[in-house]
Amino acid sequence: MYTPEHSPLGQATHYPAQYDASLLFPLPRAPKRQELGLQQATPFFGADLWTAYELSWLNERGKPQVAIAHVTVPCETPHIVESKSFKLYLGSFNGSRFASADEVRARIRADVSEAVWRGSGQTGSVGVKLVLPEQFDAQQVHEVDGLLLDRLDLDCTHYTPAPELLAAHHDEAPVTETLVSHLLKSNCLVTGQPDWGSVQIAYSGAQIDQAGLLQYLVSFRDHNEFHEQCVERIFMDVWTRCRPIKLSVYARYTRRGGLDINPFRTSHPQPLPANVRTARQ
Structure with missing residues (x-):
């Protein structure tokens, strides 16, 4: 059952070291939107912009790789992903081998897309961008303007x-x-x-x-x-x-x-x- 009380939040946690897409826990947007008087249509567009700073995996020779992940989830999706489950999911990459960063990016995109559209009868895709170590120095810090x-x-x-x-x-x-x-x-x-x-x-x-x-x-x-x-x-x-x-x-x-x-x-x-x-x- 996809409710906050059934999510990994506030519970004792096992940290899997092997890739496991089933760790992603979707939560429906609808109940909280109904509290605001919103049904199917909303008067807004937008997205949830996630940044993951603790992403690591092994290359095919077993050498650890690291990256920063930017994940963009459209607000039209019927679900969000509970954040602790997202952390556990990303942590499951730690001991798994992947051929390339592109393979990791594609896997995250497919898994998160499935979770946020799960059970809706609709399909869509989230955006995923990986920032690799050679690009770290170009990352900016900037306050929101206004x-x-x-x-x-x-x-x-x-x-x-x-x-x-x-x-x-x-x-x-x-x-x-x-x-x-x-x-x-x-x-x-x-x-x-x-x-x-x-x-x-x-x-x-x-x-x-x-x-x-x-x-x-x-x-x-x-x-x-x-x-x-x-x-x-x-x-x-x-x-x-x-x-x-x-x-x-x-x-x-x-x-x-x-x-x-x-x-x-x-x-x-x-x-x-x-x-x-x-x-x-």
Whole structure:
């Protein structure tokens, strides 16, 4: 049964050293989207951008190889992959031999694609890119761009999501702006472990009250949800409360177990953001 309680989270763990695709544990997106009033159709596009820093395998002569993996999971997939299961799956490559990095990339792409589309009667593919050691020096660290909300000196009293804090000035001229905060914190839905992130909100429309937006983002501090679910909740709260013409929400969470998850949701088609790590990642 694919529910968080049946996932590897919070359970004693065996770390397989041989490749095992069955370790991937898909979780359906639908239940949390239904909490937000969403059924089949969603008002957003986007993807979940994963970075895996602890990927290793053996070449055909038994010599260890290492790489960084970027995995892009479209938000249209019916499932996400539970992150601990993804860690265990990647760890299962450690003692297995592969002919090339391309073979490893193809295997990850096929396995994750199967997991996120499992049981839906549909097929699709995730994106997978491997960054090899000779490319490590070109990897960048860059903060998400935008006007920093954290500069505001204000009182914060809500630590569970409080969408009533959101407001926009519909009696004034519309604006286009990008706002950023590094104060996003939520907790794992199952274990309660803290998840730290930076969030970027870009929109066009009635100007959003910045103090209320920052207080709203802080209100996730004691909230238990997975990264993808938090970003979709933020998107829907801003979309319904502030009624922008266009909206995108992008969060970059710090890594756990060698993985970071960075969901992006947008009301309108546009290129995905570059999967560039921030200083805290």
